[in-house]
Amino acid sequence: xxxxxxxxxxxxxxxxxxxxxxxxxxxxxxxxxxxxxxxxxxxxxxxxxxxxxxxxxxxxxxxxxxxxxxxxxxxx
Numbered sequence: 001x002x003x004x005x006x007x008x009x010x011x012x013x014x015x016x017x018x019x020x021x022x023x024x025x026x027x028x029x030x031x032x033x034x035x036x037x038x039x040x041x042x043x044x045x046x047x048x049x050x051x052x053x054x055x056x057x058x059x060x061x062x063x064x065x066x067x068x069x070x071x072x073x074x075x076x
Contacts, residue, residue, distance in 0.1 A: 010050030014058070014072045019047050021065055035064045 023033055033043035036057055045051040053061070053072075062069045 006053060007049040010073075010076065011052040013076050014053055015049040017046045017074065018053075019073045020060065021067065022047075025065060029070070032061070057069060 018032075022029070029043050029047065033040050036043065036046075038046075042051070044055050046057075051071055058069055058072055061067075062071065
């Protein structure tokens with residue numbers, strides 16, 4: 001895992017997994033921000049690992065993107 005800088009390594013990993021999944025599904029950041037009901041800027045912070053995703057938001061993402069919540073933690 002690349003050095004996360006000042007961000008928590010788990011948040012960086014989860015955000016990276018979200019980015020990979022988003023790109024695999026052909027979705028843009030605005031699409032996923034809308035699913036979560038957050039601004040594009042806030043979503044970008046989640047994806048970069050600057051801010052962590054809460055359990056309810058991870059659950060929402062897993063339901064909308066049809067993956068198990070554990071997907072976000074695989075390889076951690």
